[in-house]
Amino acid sequence: MTRYAVDPVRNALIAYWSTGVGEIATTVAELPSGPNALRLATCLTELSQACWRCYTHPASAAEQQGPNSIGWHRQRERDAFSTVVPALTRHRRPLNGARSSTRVEEMAHRVARNLYALKAPPLTARITTEVISELAAIEQAELGDLRARAQQAVILSREDASPLQVAQADTILHRHPFGAEELFTRIEPTAAAIAAAHWLHAATIATADQIRLHPAQILTEVDRVKALAQDSLAEIVGAMTAGSSPWQAVMPMIRNALHVAEGHLRGVTEAKHRITRAEDLIARAHDNHPELGISMESVLLPMTPINPTRPALDLLENLLSGIRGCWVLYTQYADTFSGREADGDPARHRHTEAFLTEVRQAAAARRERLL
Structure with missing residues (x-):
């Protein structure tokens, strides 16, 4: 996912993401003065995280499908990509406390509220372009093409594979x-x-x-x-x-x-097998070395x-x-x-x-x- 930060020296919004061998950073926009810039950076990071989760947890990989299932909810999150840009470009004050049906849409509205508070139309335009690029990178990664900005997918664990x-x-x-x-x-x-x-x-x-x-x-x-x-x-x-x-x-x-x-x-039966094996090992260790005081309570079981x-x-x-x-x-x-x-x-x-x-x-x- 892309993370966003404020460079206080230049008063600029910075975006950065991993390439597998380091981080790439780019300047998104100059910022107006005021405390709302950090909130904007935080909301943009959370929006990116919500959107990239649609990549790492695709609906097709869910074990349950059908109405109100995990797969159904994941597909709603992915479909909410279409609501992101309209939320940012709406020319009226976003409502505080308005209920959103998905995490993606909720985070888009939070970004929009912060942009409205900053009252800088050029900034809104730059942020909208930035978010469009981020969504395009996710869609590109979904197709198995990890060039350019989509390269950040190389550090993400996915529930499916291209x-x-x-x-x-x-x-x-x-x-x-x-x-x-x-x-x-x-x-x-x-x-x-x-x-x-x-x-x-x-x-x-x-x-x-x-x-x-x-x-x-x-x-x-x-x-x-x-x-x-x-x-x-x-x-x-x-x-x-x-x-x-x-x-x-x-x-x-x-x-x-x-x-x-x-x-x-997930997989309670396998967890029980792990616990049983650990108990056997601890019992043998205790019999062989009682002076060590090894017990189940003292062991961290992965x-x-x-x-x-x-x-x-x-x-x-x-x-x-x-x-x-x-x-x-x-x-x-x-x-x-x-x-x-x-x-x-x-x-x-x-x-x-x-x-x-x-x-x-x-x-x-x-x-x-x-x-």
């Missing part, structure tokens, strides 16, 4: 199976995570063939991946090994994390294996870490069985090339499951 973006991420990973900056600056992270799950599965297959293990067992052998990341990767690889598509393996985890971020627990404040990006980073972990494991075993440890870097280069070749072959053989 097939175009998944295909683009797959192309990047074919060139760079260990990942590349393009994944974080050109691709929405949910789509990138779906493609990366496909490539991690291919990496576990290539590594399993090398060390004679089942693909689902590979990640337990990787010691370069943090514990929570291992949980998320094992869950995804296990689901895909059982026949799930990358989309089916990735999306429930991201959606659950998004629910947790908003204070909701409700999701990925960071709920940035679930898609966190999962993407985990998946790429898993691919690199498979490579380390593959080359270690290749060195051992080839008897060429003394060969040093040349041997590692050969093993790396063999690993990448086998991963690309495994990914290509299952590409129809990705798209």
